[in-house]
Amino acid sequence: MIRRLLLLLTLTLTLGHAHAACPPVPALPSAAQQAAWAAKAPDRGPLWRISRDGHSSYLFGSLHVGKPDWAYPGPALRRAWAETEVLAVELDPADVGPALTAAGTPEPLPTALAQRVEAQARVACLPPGVLTSLPAVLQVSTLTLLEARRDGFDAGFGQDLMLLAWARADSRPVQSLETVAEQLEALSPPTADVPAMVDSALHQLRTGQTRAPLRKLAEAWSRGDMRTLADYPRWCACADTPAERAWFKRLNDDRNVALASRIVALHGAGQRLLVAVGALHMSGPQALPLLLARQGFTVEVVTPRQ
Template sequence: MNLPRGLPRWVKGLVWVWCTATAPAGMAADAAPDCPAAPVPFSAAELQAAEQVPQDHGLLWRIEKDGRVSYLYATIHLARREWALPGPQVRAAMQAVDRAAFELDLLDPDVLRRLQRAAQARPGGPRLPAAEARQIEQAARAACVHGSLDGLRPELQVVTLVSLALRRQGLDPAWGIDAGLMHRAHGRGLPIVSLETPEQQMALMVHDAPAAALAAVRQGLRELGSEASRAVVQRLVTDWAEARLDDLEAFASWCGCQDTDTDRAQHHATVDARNPAMADRIAALHQRGQTVFAAVGALHMIGPAGLPLQMARRGFSVRYIPLDRQ
């Protein structure tokens, strides 16, 4: 069995895949009969009715310190269309705070420019071996995005292809939960802060050393062809949608991605090592009197290094809030 050794890094809290998925017209350039349908944006009527969406998804924590209440909310970076709009408890939490915080505010033009600049293939950079270049081209054709990834660094081409692998099952980065919340915050004039920088996120995905870049491409191509990797992602997003916190907390035992020292080191670098700085940023905002709705990837919320326990160590009272899914 091809185990998902080194689960796709985009699952571990990276938002580049949503950035590439926000231009569905370009991504659907090969619109053949067997291609997944391009994402259909919500209509004005659907957005107006969004205030009546009855069901919440995901996981929410209430954090309190100095008499002020903020919130942590776990997201996923690819989802189903019907999950993209928040339910009543998440809407109420966003309405109760002074600002929203995300890993990156992808509706900020400066953030977007910096991401896109860092994503471009370097002029004169090393070329991929013919075998890997051919695999990427074939995978892009199969994903119906042939030509639309040209010009990106090879590692990001593969990350994007992996992120699109479950579109035929209805899971699409275009419906990433962060995106809907960002649009909601912007539309209501809620100030947004980025907890990280584009450069920090890109450093987790791209490599200046040719050997490291090639290793990342090969790992991504293995994941792209792995049924086990897809099964892990499907279980992860189902856990999120159904608020199965116990199973999420046991992620390391079933993902097949933390079985070796190398796997664990990669997970630490791409998830756990980022949490203290994000927690410090949230705590600093709260300390200045600004209550915060902080929405970050679900894997940042679990385990001893997760944000709920990080905030508890910083003197916050932390309470998990079960969401009403009826």
Template sequence: MRGIDIQALLRDIDFTAPARQVLAGACCVFSFAAHAACPPSAIASLEKPGVALRNGVDRGVLWRIERDGRTSWLYGTIHIGRGDWVRPGPTIQKALAQSDTLALELDSRDEATARTMAQPADPALLARVLSGERARRLERQNSEACVQPGTLSRLQPILQVTALAGLVARADGLYPEFGVDETLAVSARNSNKPIVALESAAEQLKVLTGESEAEEAEQIDAALDELESGKLRGQMKELADVWARSDAGKLARYAEWCGCLNTPAEQRLMKRLLDDRNPGLADGIERLHAGGKGVFAAVGALHMIGPQGLPTLMAARGFTVTPVLTDAQAQTAQPMPALSAPSPGPRAVRGGKAVKGQRGQKGAPAAKATRGGAKSAKAAPAQKAQKGAGAGAAKAPAKAPAKAAPRGAAPAAKGKVRR
């Protein structure tokens, strides 16, 4: 397992994902050792100064695809995120609301998916692949990540190191619990929108393990190298920054700056992760669209790039493909404004309504409460109110009635999805 693109799968393959109730306040999925070097859990990170749920800002890369008189969407996501990325931006919210179905690589809360990923590995396989110095290196990385001994030890070897790799970016405020796919799924469930998986857990596991034990062991060694050197953390942070500013141009040049395609083994892995999977993802999106559904397809952003990327594949299938969010942007967000305190209503008195600024007499009708003074402007015609001595408020000229809008006036223009 090498490169950031592997981490883009973490949101979906994490075996504990169904236990995560990120927005409902559940704790982090792993048990962490209690020492000062451990980063805060995802939920605790929200309490740090400068981190707050804000107005949504458009991030990521988005294309509109149209065919047969219907509109669907391709949204490139990242499977880790920051606390203030939880709320989608207005363009993303509108596109999701207009869609009938949310399509993800996997539905991480599906019970069958959880069982597949949590299935214990063959003990003999674990003994063969995770032994000697490799096992000691993995143990050291577990300690560095504050993962309690034994938490991951029964998993498939490649999943053990994949889970660790997904935790390294916590030091930079990036958490799998805030992965974009997960927050979209929460939004869809809150609005009773169906969620469809474009792949199965078994298919993704096969992609990760490779063709042989030797290949799986090679991927584990490469991942441990990147964890120990700090290279992986830097790659993940850079990819997150590129994604957050919707920089599709730099994303398309991923092979030039990721440092993850230097060997034949790395190139084979990238092909399995992206090019080999993209046609199947495109098939699923096309099938849902042809069935009469407007689809919001949210998959890892690296599935959008290159001649085998989803926008190119969908165009080849007869879709009109239009970029919506693909230019590098200077993203800003303002904190959610505080709700203003409601103005106090009129004070009720026994026997009637109080007149603003006057105290009602106990048991007296409202009209008697003003005896000896000016009558309320509400109770008297405008002419009499102007004659009454001492009625300062009533001396003000009556407001002219508001002009009616001319017949046939056009309503206010509605916002358009940005092209």
């Protein structure tokens, strides 16, 4: 899933300047910029130390988009990396290819709605028909990620990808906490709800309403502002109907029990983990830190410092 989304985003690198209205392609930083950002990176995002069975792991609330200078870890995250030996993420992109092929072609959208998706894809300067192989929710998610470029954010600078690249460079083992099938199931609302949810997402994209909530989410994440993140369903304009609220719960809260269970198993096997999971999974009644505390972990806030 991640790999296919990144491929779609990469396709725009050669198309992004073809029209003034295209989402701007992020400029690649110079070597000097990279060195400066790496040397001066502050701590961003929430980080916890979780301890049980005589050793500690770390739990990092990640963001799936970022700015170029955000793709460098701050001092606390670097220490967490040095004190751990395995990276655990929601899903390793290396697991994706065969599973997506096995999943087959998704059910198509109604013709009129598919045409509106295609029209929004043209606004994003994507090649014709490139989204049709994705489930409907991922089609609009891809368009939302491209729209985020207008405010300087890009999926290529997300914290998960930064950590995965770091793991590859260090030959560090990577563990997936979910399977591709589990993620696809979580991402798929009931078939009857899909048209209304896609219609709402397209309306927000067309009217520019997706940008302010994404900016607010990113800035709250950067500060480690868990209070604002916990209120996300109230201000995101993405959980306003019963169907949207049910889907958000399924996508976020309902996955946390299984995620926590797998963290417990990996840690219990003696592995010192750096766990990177989307920061919204760290909030609410099923927040991962709470679930792990109930499993007997000592959970300590590392960042933001209290």
